Every structure is written in C-alpha cells, then in structure tokens.
Amino acid sequence: xxxxxxxxxxxxxxxxxxxxxxxxxxxxxxxxxxxxxxxxxxxxxxxxxxxxxxxxxxxxxxxxxxxxxxxxxxxxxxxxxxxxxxxxxxxxxxxxxxxxxxxxxxxxxxxxxxxxxxxxxxxxxxxxxxxxxxxxxxxxxxxxxxxxxxxxxxxxxxxxxxxxxxxxxxxxxxxxxxxxxxxxxxxxxxxxxxxxxxxxxxxxxxxxxxxxxxxxxxxxxxxxxxxxxxxxxxxxxxxxxxxxxxxxxxxxxxxxxxxxxxxxxxxxxxxxxxxxxxxxxxxxxxxxxxxxxxxxxxxxxxxxxxxxxxxxxxxxxxxxxxxxxxxxxxxxxxxxxxxxxxxxxxxxxxxxxxxxxxxxxxxxxxxxxxxxxxxxxxxxxxxxxxxxxxxxxxxxxxxxxxxxxxxxxxxxxxxxxxxxxxxxxxxxxxxxxxxxxxxxxxxxxxxxxxxxxxxxxxxxxxxxxxxxxxxxxxxxxxxxxxxxxxxxxxxxxxxxxxxxxxxxxxxxxxxxxxxxxxxxxxxxxxxxxxxxxxxxxxxxxxxxxxxxxxxxxxxxxxxxxxxxxxxxxxxxxxxxxxxxxxxxxxxxxxxxxxxxxxxxxxxxxxxxxxxxxxxxxxxxxxxxxxxxxxxxxxxxxxxxxxxxxxxxxxxxxxxxxxxxxxxxxxxxxxxxxxxxxxxxxxxxxxxxxxxxxxxxxxxxxxxxxxxxxxxxxxxxxxxxxxxxxxxxxxxxxxxxxxxxxxxxxxxxxxxxxxxxxxxxxxxxxxxxxxxxxxxxxxxxxxxxxxxxxxxxxxxxxxxxxxxxxxxxxxxxxxxxxxxxxxxxxxxxxxxxxxxxxxxxxxxxxxxxxxxxxxxxxxxxxxxxxxxxxxxxxxxxxxxxxxxxxxxxxxxxxxxxxxxxxxxxxxxxxxxxxxxxxxxxxxxxxxxxxxxxxxxxxxxxxxxxxxxxxxxxxxxxxxxxxxxxxxxxxxxxxxxxxxxxxxxxxxx
Numbered sequence: 013x014x015x016x017x018x019x020x021x022x023x024x025x026x027x028x029x030x031x032x033x034x035x036x037x038x039x040x041x042x043x044x045x046x047x048x049x050x051x052x053x054x055x056x057x058x059x060x061x062x063x064x065x066x067x068x069x070x071x072x073x074x075x076x077x078x079x080x081x082x083x084x085x086x087x088x089x090x091x092x093x094x095x096x097x098x099x100x101x102x103x104x105x106x107x108x109x110x111x112x113x114x115x116x117x118x119x120x121x122x123x124x125x126x127x128x129x130x131x132x133x134x135x136x137x138x139x140x141x142x143x144x145x146x147x148x149x150x151x152x153x154x155x156x157x158x159x160x161x162x163x164x165x166x167x168x169x170x171x172x173x174x175x176x177x178x179x180x181x182x183x184x185x186x187x188x189x190x191x192x193x194x195x196x197x198x199x200x201x202x203x204x205x206x207x208x209x210x211x212x213x214x215x216x217x218x219x220x221x222x223x224x225x226x227x228x229x230x231x232x233x234x235x236x237x238x239x240x241x242x243x244x245x246x247x248x249x250x251x252x253x254x255x256x257x258x259x260x261x262x263x264x265x266x267x268x269x270x271x272x273x274x275x276x277x278x279x280x281x282x283x284x285x286x287x288x289x290x291x292x293x294x295x296x297x298x299x300x301x302x303x304x305x306x307x308x309x310x311x312x313x314x315x316x317x318x319x320x321x322x323x324x325x326x327x328x329x330x331x332x333x334x335x336x337x338x339x340x341x342x343x344x345x346x347x348x349x350x351x352x353x354x355x356x357x358x359x360x361x362x363x364x365x366x367x368x369x370x371x372x373x374x375x376x377x378x379x380x381x382x383x384x385x386x387x388x389x390x391x392x393x394x395x396x397x398x399x400x401x402x403x404x405x406x407x408x409x410x411x412x413x414x415x416x417x418x419x420x421x422x423x424x425x426x427x428x429x430x431x432x433x434x435x436x437x438x439x440x441x442x443x444x445x446x447x448x449x450x451x452x453x454x455x456x457x458x459x460x461x462x463x464x465x466x467x468x469x470x471x472x473x474x475x476x477x478x479x480x481x482x483x484x485x486x487x488x489x490x491x492x493x494x495x496x497x498x499x500x501x502x503x504x505x506x507x508x509x510x511x512x513x514x515x516x517x518x519x520x521x522x523x524x525x526x527x528x529x530x531x532x533x534x535x536x537x538x539x540x541x542x543x544x545x546x547x548x549x550x551x552x553x554x555x556x557x558x559x560x561x562x563x564x565x566x567x568x569x570x571x572x573x574x575x576x577x578x579x580x581x582x583x584x585x586x587x588x589x590x591x592x593x594x595x596x597x598x599x600x601x602x603x604x605x606x607x608x609x610x611x612x613x614x615x616x617x618x619x620x621x622x623x624x625x626x627x628x629x630x631x632x633x634x635x636x637x638x639x640x641x642x643x644x645x646x647x648x649x650x651x652x653x654x655x656x657x658x659x660x661x662x663x664x665x666x667x668x669x670x671x672x673x674x675x676x677x678x679x680x681x682x683x684x685x686x687x688x689x690x691x692x693x694x695x696x697x698x699x700x701x702x703x704x705x706x707x708x709x710x711x712x713x714x715x716x717x718x719x720x721x722x723x724x725x726x727x728x729x730x731x732x733x734x735x736x737x738x739x740x741x742x743x744x745x746x747x748x749x750x751x752x753x754x755x756x757x758x759x760x761x762x763x764x765x766x767x768x769x770x771x772x773x774x775x776x777x778x779x780x781x782x783x784x785x786x787x788x789x790x791x792x793x794x795x796x797x798x799x800x801x802x803x804x805x806x807x808x809x810x811x812x813x814x815x816x817x818x819x820x821x822x823x824x825x826x827x828x829x830x831x832x833x834x835x836x837x838x839x840x841x842x843x844x845x846x847x848x849x850x851x852x853x854x855x856x857x858x859x860x861x862x863x864x865x866x867x868x869x870x871x872x873x874x875x876x877x878x879x880x881x882x883x884x885x886x887x888x889x890x891x892x893x894x895x896x897x898x899x900x901x902x903x904x905x906x907x908x909x910x911x912x913x914x915x916x917x918x919x920x921x922x923x924x925x926x927x928x929x930x931x932x933x934x935x936x937x938x939x940x941x942x943x944x945x946x947x948x949x950x951x952x953x954x955x956x957x958x959x960x961x962x963x964x965x966x967x968x969x970x971x972x973x974x975x976x977x978x979x980x981x982x983x984x985x986x987x988x989x990x991x992x993x994x995x996x997x998x999x
Contacts, residue, residue: 014422015324015332017053018355021226022329023216030104034083035117041102048074048081048097049328057313057397059083059097061113063164063558064132064529065521066122068396070313071332072526074098074323076213076254076594077301077563079527080311084109084165089173090276093165094559094595101215101273111165118396129521134534134553135541164559174283178603183209183248185485186264186291188255188436191219192474192494193466193481194297195237200485201295202244209289210247211266213254213594215273217241219299220467220474221494223323225351229495230474237492253287257591258440262461264289265591267600284600293461295484296437297477300452300467301563303428305339306532306572307511308391308520310426314398317564318427322348331355333423337362337401338381339389341508344501345427346372352425353379360419362387362403364410365506371498388511390416391519392424402519410508411516428509430501431567432468438589446582451507452567453586472500509568510575524572525565527558535569539576549573550587559595562587616669617766617829622847630850633734635670640849648851649945655852656859657947659817662844663772665836666853668821669829672717672736673765674743676727678756685719685727687751688743690874690889691882696721701795701810705879706739707891711900713868713877714891715739718812720797728761728823734865736762746890766829770836771819771856773996774843779809779820782839787811787820794998803828803835813997815853816860816990855944858955861910861987866921866941867955873900876957878908878987906938906957909964910987911971913952913980919943919971920978925958926970932979940971948990955987 024044032041032050041050048071051059058068059081069080081097085108093111100108113120125132185201187194190212198210216222217238224230241247250268257265266287271277302319304310316332318340324330336357338349341364353359359381366386376383386405390412393400401424405414429451434444437455440462444453447470455464457480465471465480474494482491510532512518522532534553543552555569556562562569566587574584605611614635622629627638628648640651658664676685685693689704696702701720708714715735720728731739743758770778780787783800787809792798797810805828813819824832837845857864863877873895874880883892894900913919921943924936938958946953954971958964964984971980986992 014334015052015055015330018325018329018331020329021326023222023226023327024329030102030106032102032106032108034108035110043102045102045328046074046098047083047100047102047106047108048078049324049330050102051097052324052332053328053330058117059313060110061117061120061122062311062529063112063527065126065129066113066120066124067126067311067529068117068120068313069311069526070397071098071316071320072304073302073317073564074320074327077560079525079558079560079564082111082164082527082559084111089168089170091168091170093167099213103273103275105275134530134537138552172599174277174599176597176599176603177282177285178605179285179287181209181287181289183207183289183291185209185293185295186255186262186289187211187295187297187485188264189219189297189299189466189468190214190217190249190251191297191299191466191477192221193471193477194219194295195234195241196478196481196491197295197297197465197485198247198249199237199240199244200482200488200491202241202247202485203488204486205246206486208244208247209291210241210249211253211255212249212251215252217249217251219297222327223319225326233492233494250287254594254596255436256593256596258294258436259591260440262291262294264291264294264436267596284597286600286603291461293463295481296455296462296464296468297466297481298433298436298468300430300432302344302430303509303567304564305341305388305426305428305509305511306522306524306568307339307389308518308522309394310392311521311523311526312392312394312398313396314394314422315392315424315426318345318348318425321423321425322351325351325355331357333357333421335421336360336423336425337389337403337419337421338425338427339364339401340427341365341388341506342427342429342501343369343372343499343503343505344430345425346376347497347499348425348427349381350375350379353381357423360384360401360403360421362389364388364406364508365504369504389424389426390511390513393418398422398424406508406511408506408508410511412512412514427501428568429505429507430467431563432470433563434464434468435561435589435593437462437464437468438586439591443586446580448507448580449505450502451505451571451581470502472502473498507571509571524568525553525555525558525562527560527565528554530555530565530569532572535572536576539573544577546570546573546585546587556587561593614670616667617826618667618669618768618833621830621833622667625847627847627849632670632850633736635733637670638667638847638849640851641847652849652851652855653945653947655846655848656855658844658846659772659815659848659852659856660948661772662846663770663774663778663840664846664848664852665768665770665833665840666848666850667767667833668769669766669826670733671762671767672731672733672739673760673762673767674729674731674736674740675759675761676719676729676743676756677725677759678754679725680754680756681725681727684743684747684751684754684756685729686887687889688746689719690884690891692884692887693719698723699797701797701812703795703812703882705874705882706742707874707889707895709891709894711873711891711893711895711897712870713872713874713879714742716863716868718810720810732865732868736760764826766824766826766832768822768824768829768833768836769819770822770840770845771813771815771817772845773818774845775818775820778836778840778843778845782835783809785809789999802832805832807832814860814862815856816862816994816997817856818996818999854942855946858942858944858953859946859948859990861908861955861989861992863908863955864942867908867957869941872957873905875900876905876907878962904959906959907961908987909956909958909961910985910989911940911954911956911982912949912985913954913971913982914968915980916952917978917980918945918952919954919980919982920973920976922975923971923973923978923980925956926972928968928970928981930970932970932972936972946989953989954982958984
C-alpha cells in the first residue's frame, strides 16, 4: 500500500500542522485528521497485530466499525487502551503506541501462533477443559497461558486524574445520527418548536456527506442546513457523542467525549459526559455499515472497505493506494472506484455480477477503470502489505469458475453490501426483519415511539433519505435537495460475500471476524461439531464478541451458517443486540459516584461534637459514626474496654441517630405491622414499644428493631442502620403490590430525628435530675415511653436496652440534636457520664447476647438465633410458610451460642468451629460471628453459630482461623453472658 497525502482537497485545515507520535515515530497531521488518516498519509501500513495469530493488520474502515486499528493512547495516568485510531481526532502532542505486539509491530514474536493455527481453531480453549489428559492439571496449565495471552491492550493501574459528569436531559425528539436524514429531521422538528437533541458520534455533522468531494452541491446543502440548525433555539446538537443504549420508556444512554480531543482537559471541565436522555419519541438515522468480502488473505494490510478508501480520499485527502483492485457485489463501490481513478490511481474493478446497469459501465469506463464483470478477488497476495490480487471468474455462489490471474496492486478495496446499523432499535425491540433483496436485516420504519429513516431502512438515494427525515421530523419547511449518484447498493445486489475455489476451499486464511481472528474455517468447524444455534455459534467461535461487537462480521457469519445448513438467513436469525453500541469508558458511567462520592456520606447532627472531642470515626453503611474516644496514647482495644466497663459501672452516652426510623401511619397500621413482623403487634398499647423480628419471604431473618405506638393509628418503627433502606423498600413494595387494600403510609423519618442512648446504673439519675420526670420502675417500666423536655426541647424517651443495662433512648428533633446531647453531657458530669463509641456498644451487646448484623447476615433463621419463641403461631406473616421448610428445621443447623475463649488471645470473626478431637479440615461445624474482650467477665468471648449448639453447652471445641493461622480452644456457653435474668435492664 503506497498511500500519500494529496496536495489539495479534503476537509482538513491545511493552515495548521500538528505533530502526532506512533511507536516513537512522529507524523505531521492537520486538524480534521484522525489518527488513522494521519498515519496512513505518513505511510504507516501496519497498525496492529491480530488478537490470536498476531497477524499484521492495517486499516479496514474509517469509523466505529474499524476492527483492526486498536492502539494505546497517551501515557501515564491518562493511558487508554483499545482506542480505535479511526475515531481519534489528532491534536498536537498526541502519543499513541501499538498493542498486542512484542517486540515491535514489524517483528512480533507472537506471530508464531500462525504456524500453530490448527491447534487454535474454534473452541480450542473449551477443549482444554476436557483433554487430552485426565484431571484438571492440563486445564490449569492452559488457563495460565490463555489468561496471559488474552486481551489486546493493557489498562493503567494509576488513578484517573480527570473527572466526568452525569447529565439528565429531557426532549420531545431525540435524533441519533447527523447525516442527511438526521439533519433533515432535526430541521423539520426544530422549525415546529419541538425540543430536539441531535446526536452525532463524529466531531463533524454530515454523515456520509463528509465522504463526498469538497466544493460540490452536497457541501452547499450541508452548509445551509447547519447554519439553520445553529439558529434554531430549540435544537441542541451533541457532536462527539455516541448513543450507546436504548432502554424501556424511551430512555437513551449517551456518552459525550467532551474533551478527549485535547492533550489535557481544561481545568474544571469534564473529559466525558454521560447523558441519560428521556424523550417522547426517537428518530434513528444511524446509517449502514459496509460489509467486507471474505476471501483468502482479506486481512493483509492494504485490504480496505470501499467506503473507507473514499472517506480517506475525499475527507482527509489521502490516496490509500496507487494501483487499486476493487471487488464488489453491488453498485455502491463504483463511486469509490471512480473517485480513486480521478485522484490518479490505476483501478481494476471486479464485479461478481455478470451484468450491471449501463450507467455504471459508462461511469467506470469513462474514468479509465479496467472493468471485469463476473470476477472477484480470490486471494490477497502479500504478507505485511498487499502486493497483488489473485483475480478469477466466479459463479453466483462466489466459487471460482475460471483460471485465476494475479493483478499487481497495493490496495484492494471491497464491498459486500451494507448492513443497516440497527443496534439501538434491536436493543429496544429485539429481532429485525430480513430483506432478501437487500440481503440485510432492517427495522420497520415505525414502531412505538421510534421512527427509522435513511440508510437504516434502505433508503435508495440521498433524496429519499432527506424525504424520510423531513417527514419524520414533522414536515415543517422545505427539505432541500441533494445530488444522487445512482449507486444504491441494493439495486441488483448479488448476495454472495464468500469467494472460494471451485471445491469450496480458500487458498489461505479467510477471516470473518477480524478483531477475534475468527476464520471461515472456524465457522465451518463449529457447524461440523453440531453448533447450529446462532447464539451457540457466536460463543463457540467468539465471532461478534469482540469490542466491535461484529459490526463487519455478524452478517457474513450468519450467511455462512445459513449456507452450511441449507437454510435461508432469516431462518437462522440474529444474535442479541445489547448495549453498549461502542465501548464506553467506565469513568463516564461512574462520573463522580466513586470512592467517598459513590453515595453521600451521612452525618448525624451531633457528628461535629464527636470530632471536636477526639472521637475516631468508622463507616457504618452510609454513615460516619464515633468508633471510640481514645485518651492520649490509648489503642482501640484499650479504649473500648475502658468505655464498656465505664458504662457497666457508671453511665455512658452514645449517638444512635443512624438507626433507621420509619413512620407507619393509617387505620390499618397495626394490621400492617402484624403481617410484616413475626411476633404480634395488634395488641401493642399506646405509649408502649416492642422488639420485633422481620423475615424475608424465604423464611430467613431480614432485620430486627423496636416499634413504638405513639397514637391510635401512629407507629414509630426503628431498624438497624444497615437495613433501613431495605426495610423501607420491602414495606413500600408490599403496600403497592400484595397489600394494596391496606390503608397505610410508610415514610422514612431517619433524618428528622436525632437519637441518643444513655445506659448504665446511673442513667436514670442523670435523666431524672435533668428532666424532672418520674422515671421510676413503676412509672416507666421497660419497653414503655414518655415525653420529656431537655434544654427546652420536646423529646420522646423510650425505655429499652440492647446492652443489658438500665438504658433509655431519647428521640430529638434533628436540628436540636447537638443541643440536647450537650445538655445531657453537662448534666451527667456529676455522675461520671461519658460518651462511648460503636466498638464499646458492640462489646455491651455481645456480653448481653443480643444479635446484630454479624448474626443477621442473610443465612440465619429465628430458630438459629434463639428467637423462635417470638414467632406467633396465631397469624400469618411474611416468611411464616417457608420458614418451616424441612431444611430450615434441621436440628443440625448451626445455632447461636456463646464462646469463652481459653487463653489470652481473642478469636477472630469468621473463624471456623471444629470438635476438639477432629482434624480441622473443610468448613467445620459453624463459625464465629462476633468477638470481643469482656471487661465484665474479664475474658475473651464470642458469639458463634454451632451445629446443635444449645445441646453442646459445656463442650470444649476448636476455633480455627485458616487465613490468620490461628487455632484456639473455647468453651461452649449460653450466649447470654451478662445478667441473663435481666435484673439490671428491668430494674
């Protein structure tokens, strides 16, 4: 291939020159170039090495369908793998390197795979699973090699220095594709005043018109149309933007490459934007993708699609070859052939068809083209670049019917018809219809809120595309006119794309999927091995599974499979189209939702006090909570032991604002609670509260918490911090689906209330002195509530305990949270009231044997947790049926017990439990869920779940941590370590 930059023409800015680098070699370029066109103009022939065989690959296409020219872009933290050189705009300082080649593109040692290709055919990696040796050793050895060889580029492990944005947008009309049909639609809709978003993946608008010679009638129409678009206030144009996904309810995902065309994004601006667009209706003007022909050597650098050769010529002023062979089965390649001839190339045109319309012959012969009807290219001669084309007469099926001869050339241009780019339509609606005349799958013009126009539905001319777009947009104003070439690809198309010897073989490797190195022989092999489903074929051969999703290969693979099975293409069907249409940067989808920005960090209204007073914080779900309050030089262990002991001896105060809080209101509120909790709630009196357990439908415990009855139809539910959102979602789901008859509203009030727990033997004294209320045992028994004022703030006081101590929870209007907390701390100084954190809180609840998130982890039942006595036998409730499954009633299931650890070392959560005299192998008989050092008992203790646990009280077992290499002995005891009779909490 002897490419060169032409001295004039093209849509590049010759007044400016920029420098780009590829594999250390510099190339001059002009604004308007892509990396591909700049390298091509500079004589670069090999752009990449192929995935499996490491064959040299050049340019095939000029747009998003390019399967070969994948490169690394930039270096350092902005390094980007697998970028299509055809879609990368040049800028000064652009650095690109090749990938999947070592030590260089010219000499790649991986090309030895080509000599071993017989062992790398269809499904070779699956076959390593099953042979030729017994056991898994062979596969494990193969797996390492395959994994190391897999992939194309290599991603950076450095943090991305750029930022990305998410935008939600709404419009009346979303138009995808800014070619003639899309622009015409946008003009018509914009003239009507509709809110229009016009999306174009290129940095310029015009679509196929950008491949026309400059200065013609098409440029005049395009210039006028774009000027009017700019003046229409209701039309928003998003260039450099790909519509990658179409979803239900007319929702589309777009990615705008906002600053990818700059060396470094401007400060404060995003590199890319993720648009989530909701539209009333959509107009798809996504065009069509040219199909390559399949013949031996069709991947040699210098074999290119006709549309690509024409684009490089007319848009980028690059003549891709001096001696050109054009192979086609349709009319569209003639325009490319004529343009190449006019630019000075010597062109031989081989048309599979024995007869063509007279106007085409006249155009070709008038341009000095050597026209050979009934012929095609059987093989591309050459290794690292095309040296010639072996040309022969062929029959209607693409088989050679005469003697082949070699035509010397440096460029082979092919066109096997066109495949409409119906990906977005199919993502939304599924299978398209097959049009035998066009040998292509087409969407209907209208379906739902979608209208398809232009080449997407096989428009036969530019004029017809304008008409369709104009009508789809609403028909306002005039549509304008474009010159037609009379080269519609569907006129007289011969549906043969595979060129073989007379016996059906190819004189060399013929590729169907270029990006995954899937050969024609691989399709044939899959058929021989019984893969008759198109979806199975796809997965077995990996055809269509690369980053390009088979844009140039899918239809050829389907056609080959249909021929092998003796069926028509529509009987074979198509594979499933899924988003994204083109690869999408994960950063664009994530935008700011990563790290601490993944979801908002929630803080209680008392948080600043904790920080000011030396608290170390810890994440608890979405919240930051005080973990412990260290004295100078104090470790976590020392601090929590001191804090827990202080609560037992005096009094402590802890911020529990993070608990989920849900208002349950309505005349059927009691019935609702009775159904959602396992224990009964209909009898709960006003100003009383009750501990409750909630199950999933499968019978496992979902959450626990206390619910207070504030009034006749007004309840206050509390949940664990971690499960607040889950419980609310469960409640709303049930009320909107299964229990629509209940008159109940559930509302989250977590942010409306701050909550403080005060516990310890002196807690009542502190509160009585501060509030003046009668909080004696008879006036306010356990599980009762009352109303008090603290520092002039009306509060609700619940008497209940999770620590086993005399304890109270105080619910405070959120804005007054800190004020009340400070009043409590001040009032408690004379009684040695001190704050404690979540670590000490965990110690207190473990000592009491109260379950929490570590025990309610999705695999435990009420029976497992010793809570079976709470479950009502008088009513149905969520999970009441499935919790009685035989498996869940198995007496051997792990059940909650306590462990007293022998020795000074504490157990680690997650350790496995084994009988004392049994080898520690496998998964054991249970596991440790929560551990702590108990200052009350002066020993290390743990909560655990052990098979037949309650029956094994008194037994000594092994506690084994395989990860940490620790084995301990422990005595099985009741999980109620501290005050099992409840004297302190009920006193």
